[in-house]
Amino acid sequence: MFSKLGQRKSLTEQVEEELTAAIRAGKYLPGQKIPTESELCQIFNVSRTAVREAVKKMSARGIIKVRKGSGAYVSEVSVQNASEILNMFFELSSNEDLVLHTIDARQIIEPMLAARAAKSRTEHHIDLLRKNMKNMRSCALDDKKREAELDNDFHNTLLSITGNEVLELLLGPIFSLMPKFKTSVFAKPTSGNLLEAKNSMLEHHQNILEAIERKDAVTASEAMKNHLLETRANYVRSIN
Amino acid sequence: MFSKLGQRKSLTEQVEEELTAAIRAGKYLPGQKIPTESELCQIFNVSRTAVREAVKKMSARGIIKVRKGSGAYVSEVSVQNASEILNMFFELSSNEDLVLHTIDARQIIEPMLAARAAKSRTEHHIDLLRKNMKNMRSCALDDKKREAELDNDFHNTLLSITGNEVLELLLGPIFSLMPKFKTSVFAKPTSGNLLEAKNSMLEHHQNILEAIERKDAVTASEAMKNHLLETRANYVRSIN
DNA sequence: AATATATAATTTATCAGACATCATACAAAT
DNA sequence: ATTTGTATGATGTCTGATAAATTATATATT
Numbered sequence: 001m002f003s004k005l006g007q008r009k010s011l012t013e014q015v016e017e018e019l020t021a022a023i024r025a026g027k028y029l030p031g032q033k034i035p036t037e038s039e040l041c042q043i044f045n046v047s048r049t050a051v052r053e054a055v056k057k058m059s060a061r062g063i064i065k066v067r068k069g070s071g072a073y074v075s076e077v078s079v080q081n082a083s084e085i086l087n088m089f090f091e092l093s094s095n096e097d098l099v100l101h102t103i104d105a106r107q108i109i110e111p112m113l114a115a116r117a118a119k120s121r122t123e124h125h126i127d128l129l130r131k132n133m134k135n136m137r138s139c140a141l142d143d144k145k146r147e148a149e150l151d152n153d154f155h156n157t158l159l160s161i162t163g164n165e166v167l168e169l170l171l172g173p174i175f176s177l178m179p180k181f182k183t184s185v186f187a188k189p190t191s192g193n194l195l196e197a198k199n200s201m202l203e204h205h206q207n208i209l210e211a212i213e214r215k216d217a218v219t220a221s222e223a224m225k226n227h228l229l230e231t232r233a234n235y236v237r238s239i240n
Numbered sequence: 241m242f243s244k245l246g247q248r249k250s251l252t253e254q255v256e257e258e259l260t261a262a263i264r265a266g267k268y269l270p271g272q273k274i275p276t277e278s279e280l281c282q283i284f285n286v287s288r289t290a291v292r293e294a295v296k297k298m299s300a301r302g303i304i305k306v307r308k309g310s311g312a313y314v315s316e317v318s319v320q321n322a323s324e325i326l327n328m329f330f331e332l333s334s335n336e337d338l339v340l341h342t343i344d345a346r347q348i349i350e351p352m353l354a355a356r357a358a359k360s361r362t363e364h365h366i367d368l369l370r371k372n373m374k375n376m377r378s379c380a381l382d383d384k385k386r387e388a389e390l391d392n393d394f395h396n397t398l399l400s401i402t403g404n405e406v407l408e409l410l411l412g413p414i415f416s417l418m419p420k421f422k423t424s425v426f427a428k429p430t431s432g433n434l435l436e437a438k439n440s441m442l443e444h445h446q447n448i449l450e451a452i453e454r455k456d457a458v459t460a461s462e463a464m465k466n467h468l469l470e471t472r473a474n475y476v477r478s479i480n
Numbered sequence: 481a482a483t484a485t486a487t488a489a490t491t492t493a494t495c496a497g498a499c500a501t502c503a504t505a506c507a508a509a510t
Numbered sequence: 511a512t513t514t515g516t517a518t519g520a521t522g523t524c525t526g527a528t529a530a531a532t533t534a535t536a537t538a539t540t
Contacts, residue, residue: 010308010493012296024332036520047495049289052521056252056293057300061328068250068521069502082329088301089322092264101406108352108407116348166341167348169329170410250522276491287524292492308492309531481540488535494528501522509514 011046015054023074030076079169086173096239102174107228114224115217117161128157129209141194148179154205251286255294263314270316319409326413336479342414347468354464355457357401368397369449381434388419394445
C-alpha cells in the first residue's frame with residue numbers, strides 16, 4: 001500500500017519547529033532575546049503573519065515570553081511555568097474519573113512524602129504547619145473555599161519540605177485541583193455533618209503533624225494514608 | 241494615592257480567555273466546532289488577526305484543533321496531550337539537578353507503585369515483563385540506547401498495571417527522561433564495568449518481577465527501592 | 481434512482497501594508 | 511542632576527487580498 005504522503009506542514013508549524021529546535025540546541029539561551037519579527041521574516045522568508053502565529057504558539061507553550069515594544073525572550077524553563085500548563089490541563093478536564101485517579105495517585109505518593117518530611121523537617125516547617133492548623137480551626141464552618149485552600153496549603157507545605165522541584169511540579173497541580181471539586185462535594189446537602197467532617201480532617205492533620213514533629217516517619221506515613229482513605233471515601237460517597 | 245491601573249490585556253489574550261472560558265463552561269463540547277474566524281470577529285468585534293492568534297495559542301495548549309478549510313474543533317482533552325507538554329518541559333530543562341530530583345521523585349513513588357502492581361497484576365502483565373527481561377538479556381552490551389528503552393519499558397509496564405491515568409501522565413515523561421541521560425552516563429569510560437552494571441540491573445528487575453509474580457507487595461516495594469538506590473548511586477558517581 | 485463528477489461556496493492559510501501602542505535611548509530643558 | 515521631549519524600533523491590531531483545503535451543491539452519467 002501507499003504510505004500516507006507527508007502532508008507538508010504549515011509554514012507556521014515549520015517556523016515554530018525550527019525556532020524551538022534552535023532554542024533547544026542552545027542557540028538562544030534562557031533570558032536572551034530571539035530575533036525580531038521582521039528579522040525572522042527574512043530568516044525564514046515568510047510573512048509576519050506566519051512568524052507571529054508561530055511565536056504565539058511558542059509563548060502559549062511557555063518556551064518564550066513576548067514583551068510588547070521590546071521583543072521575545074527565551075523563558076527560564078521554570079517549574080512554575082510547566083506547572084501552569086499542567087494546571088490548565090486539570091482545570092479543563094475535571095471529570096469524575098480524573099478526580100478519583102487523582103486521589104488514588106495521592107494515596108500512592110503522599111504517605112511516603114510525609115515519611116520523608118518527618119525526616120528532614122526543620123522547626124520552621126513545624127511553625128508553618130502549626131499556623132496552618134490554627135487558621136483551619138478558626139475557619140468558618142461554611143467557608144468551604146477557604147477551608148479547601150488551607151487544606152491545600154497544608155499538603156503543599158509538606159511537599160515543600162522535600163525541596164524536590166520535580167515533585168512540586170507534578171503534585172502542585174494535583175493539590176490545587178482538589179479545592180475545586182471539594183467545594184462542590186461539600187456544597188451538597190448529602191455530605192452529612194459538616195462539623196464532623198471538619199473535625200475528622202483536623203484530627204488527621206494533627207496526627208500527621210505530631211508524627212512529623214517527633215520525626216516519626218512510619219507513623220507520619222500511616223496517618224497520611226488514613227487521611228487520604230477518608231478523603232477518597234468522602235468523594236465516593238458524594239458522587240453516589 | 242492612585243491605585244495602579246489594571247494593565248488592560250491584549251485583545252488576543254482577551255479573546256483567548258473568553259473562548260477558553262466558554263469551552264470550560266461547556267458551551268462548546270469536545271468534538272464540536274467552534275464559530276468560524278469571521279464569526280468570532282463579529283462576536284468579539286476584533287480583527288481576524290486577533291482571533292487567529294488567540295486560536296493559535298489555544299491550539300498550542302491543546303484546547304482546540306484547527307483543520308484547514310473546515311474549522312476549529314474542541315479537542316478531547318486527553319492525557320496524551322498534557323503528557324506531550326510535560327515531555328517538552330523535561331527535554332528543555334535537563335540539568336543535573338533536575339535529573340537528581342527526578343530520581344529522588346522516583347524513589348518516593350515507584351516502590352509503592354511496585355507494591356500496587358504486585359496486588360493487581362494479571363498473567364498478561366507477567367508475560368509482558370518476562371518478555372521485556374528476555375529482550376534485555378539478549379540486548380547487546382554496547383547498545384545503551386536500546387537498553388535504556390527496554391528499562392523504560394519495564395517501568396512503564398509496571399506503571400500501566402495501576403491503570404491510573406493521572407500517574408501515567410505524571411510519571412510517563414519522567415521515565416522517558418531517563419534514557420537520555422542514561423546513555424550519556426554510560427558513554428563515559430568512568431562508568432566501570434558495563435557487564436557488571438547490566439547484570440546488576442537485570443538482577444534487580446528479576447527480583448521485582450518475582451515479587452510481583454507471587455503477589456508479594458512488601459518485597460516488590462523493597463526490590464524497587466534497592467533498584468533505584470543503585471540507579472541514583474550510578475548517576476552520582478558519573479557526574480563526579 | 482443512484483452514483484460519480486464537476487462546480488461553487490465556505491473556511492483556514494498566507495501575504496502585504498498600514499497605523500497604533502509600548503519600550504528604550506538620547507537629546508534638550510529646567 | 512533630574513526631568514521632559516523626541517526619535518527609533520519593537521510588538522499589537524486592522525484591513526484587504528489571494529491561495530489552498532474542505533464541504534456543499536448542482537450536474538451528468540449509468
